Amino acid sequence: xxxxxxxxxxxxxxxxxxxxxxxxxxxxxxxxxxxxxxxxxxxxxxxxxxxxxxxxxxxxxxxxxxxxxxxxxxxxxxxxxxxxxxxxxxxxxxxxxxxxxxxxxxxxxxxxxxxxxxxxxxxxxxxxxxxxxxxxxxxxxxxxxxxxxxxxxxxxxxxxxxxxxxxxxxxxxxxxxxxxxxxxxxxxxxxxxxxxxxxxxxxxxxxxxxxxxxxxxxxxxxxxxxxxxxxxxxxxxxxxxxxxxxxxxxxxxxxxxxxxxxxxxxxxxxxxxxxxxxxxxxxxxxxxxxxxxxxxxxxxxxxxxxxxxxxxxxxxxxxxxxxxxxxxxxxxxxxxxxxxxxxxxxxxxxxxxxxxxxxxxxxxxxxxxxxx
Numbered sequence: 001x002x003x004x005x006x007x008x009x010x011x012x013x014x015x016x017x018x019x020x021x022x023x024x025x026x027x028x029x030x031x032x033x034x035x036x037x038x039x040x041x042x043x044x045x046x047x048x049x050x051x052x053x054x055x056x057x058x059x060x061x062x063x064x065x066x067x068x069x070x071x072x073x074x075x076x077x078x079x080x081x082x083x084x085x086x087x088x089x090x091x092x093x094x095x096x097x098x099x100x101x102x103x104x105x106x107x108x109x110x111x112x113x114x115x116x117x118x119x120x121x122x123x124x125x126x127x128x129x130x131x132x133x134x135x136x137x138x139x140x141x142x143x144x145x146x147x148x149x150x151x152x153x154x155x156x157x158x159x160x161x162x163x164x165x166x167x168x169x170x171x172x173x174x175x176x177x178x179x180x181x182x183x184x185x186x187x188x189x190x191x192x193x194x195x196x197x198x199x200x201x202x203x204x205x206x207x208x209x210x211x212x213x214x215x216x217x218x219x220x221x222x223x224x225x226x227x228x229x230x231x232x233x234x235x236x237x238x239x240x241x242x243x244x245x246x247x248x249x250x251x252x253x254x255x256x257x258x259x260x261x262x263x264x265x266x267x268x269x270x271x272x273x274x275x276x277x278x279x280x281x282x283x284x285x286x287x288x289x290x291x292x293x294x295x296x297x298x299x300x301x302x303x304x305x306x307x308x309x310x311x312x313x314x315x316x317x318x319x320x321x322x323x324x325x326x327x328x329x330x331x332x333x334x335x336x337x338x339x340x341x342x343x344x345x346x347x348x349x350x351x352x353x354x355x356x357x358x359x360x361x362x363x364x365x366x367x368x369x370x371x372x
Contacts, residue, residue, distance in 0.1 A: 028311075029318070029328055029339040032356070032368040033068040040347065040366075042081045043358050047130045049351040051088035052358055054366065055079050061093050068368070072111040077101075086132025090114065090149040094123050094137070104137055106149065115154045119145055124166045129174040130352065134192065136177050138165025144179055146192065159194040162186065166207050171239060172216040180221070182207045187221060189241060198241035208235065214260035214353060218244070218290075222267070225252040234267055236292065245292030251284070255307045259314030260354060263290050264331075266317045268299075268307035285319055285329070296333040305329070309350035309357055311371055318354075318371060320345045324361065326369065341367055 040054040050066045059079040063071045065088070076093050078101040083092040088109055095101035099122040106114035121141035128135050128149075137145040144165050146157045163181030170177055176197065177190050187208060188199040208221035216239060223233040232254040236244045251269030258265050265288045270281050284299035285307055299305045305319035308326065316330045324344055328336040343363025350357045359367040 028337050028372045029326055030370045030372070031339065031341075032370045034342075034365045034367045035064075035068045036364050037062070037360070037366045039364075040360055043347060043349045043360060043366075044082045044084055045349060045351045045356065045358055046084035046088050047086050047128065047132060047352050048088075049353065049356050051084050052368070053082045053084055053091065054360075055082050055093070061091070063088070063091060068366075071109070074107065074111060076105060079105075081126065083126055083128040083135065085128055085135070085149045086130070089132060092126065092128065092135050092149075094126060096123055097140075098122060099140070102139075104147075106147075114149075117145075117147075117154050117156065119143070124164055125168040125180075127168040127170055127177070129170040130172055131174040133174060134170070136168050136170070136179075138168050138179060140164050142181070144168070144177070144190075144194075146177070146194070157192075157194055159190075161188065167210045169210050169212050169219075171212050172214055176239075178210055178212060178219055180208045180210045187219070187237070187241075189239070200237065200241050200243065209256075211256075211258055212239070213258045213262045215262055218258055218262040220256060220258040220265060222254055222256045224254050225249075225269075227252055230271060232267070232269055234265065234288075236265060236290075244290075247288065247292055247294075249286065257307060257310045257317075257350075257354075259310045260312060261314055264288065264295070264310060264314050265290075266307055266310055268305055268319065273301075283322070285317060287317065287331075295331070298329060298333050308348055309354045309371070312354050318350075318357065320348070326357075328371075339369065341365075341369075 038056040042055045044053040052064045054062050060075050062073040078095045079093050080096045091107045093105040103118045105116045121139035125138040135147045142161050163184040166182045167180030180187050186201045189197040211220045219237045221235040225232040230252045232249045235246045251271040254269045256267035268285045270283050282300050283304035285305045286297040287295045304322050309318045316328050319327050325340045330336045341361050343361035346360050348359040357369045
């Protein structure tokens with residue numbers, strides 16, 4: 001006579017099956033690798049997602065391959081940021097917002113220095129083109145420098161913008177540069193020969209953090225609020241410079257992403273529960289449609305999400321809880337899955353296609369998380 005399965009075991013099996021059906025076992029967020037590192041001031045990912053880099057507090061630049069193997073390391077006094085060209089063929093290293101350190105450094109994959117160049121002004125922004133053919137640098141003296149990453153000698157194209165170049169990004173076809181300026185505030189689009197294609201002006205002192213969607217159809221701009229002026233503005237333009245919509249969010253410390261196919265915009269932010277600064281903070285995520293309609297929001301006192309990325313399909317957002325866990329939140333606002341790491345999440349950066357997230361945690365480990 002066959003043995004009877006205990007009721008507790010049956011209940012456990014049913015619970016596992018139910019969790020699997022609903023994606024609650026975390027099968028769409030998975031750990032690819034982890035390795036111990038010194039505390040970084042910045043992280044970087046190559047456009048192809050095969051190489052990774054860190055810059056620590058002592059200016060040590062470390063370069064890893066897709067298997068987390070250290071390819072090389074180099075100390076550059078005062079360095080804070082790095083950008084990796086396509087397939088890891090070259091690396092740009094620079095110091096951000098320091099008027100005493102204005103030199104950009106190019107390195108080969110084998111750790112040999114290509115060359116260095118002094119841009120004669122504090123570096124406010126930089127970007128690498130998706131195909132890895134160009135690097136752009138924006139300065140506090142209102143210049144935009146455009147470099148090919150494989151020169152046999154230092155060479156560049158430089159032109160002056162109307163304000164400080166605080167934000168730079170390339171379009172996905174690598175043929176245009178979108179720049180955000182401050183003081184004489186605007187976003188402007190240029191071709192690789194420095195020809196102005198269009199310009200959209202703002203009120204003075206607006207600084208929009210810029211991002212171009214993976215499909216190249218839209219440009220997301222975020223004007224951050226502050227604790228003293230807790231109003232964040234979110235704008236979406238098409239790549240011909242026409243404003244599609246604008247939304248104001250009552251909050252500060254924003255982080256926003258546009259989905260790869262431009263169908264969603266997600267933003268996380270903090271806000272006070274009342275106008276008194278002595279009251280508690282809450283954090284929320286809002287998700288908008290391509291037309292600027294609010295689809296759903298999540299968060300509050302008992303769950304404080306911080307946006308990390310939008311999934312490759314745009315059907316869910318990846319958020320941290322401000323502690324050690326990542327959540328995949330689906331399009332109806334329900335939590336689809338959860339992944340807990342070994343320490344409090346300190347800093348993270350998603351790849352261009354949002355299929356990988358590089359994370360440093362307070363336990364001293366660097367994690368690479370995959371998003372299916």
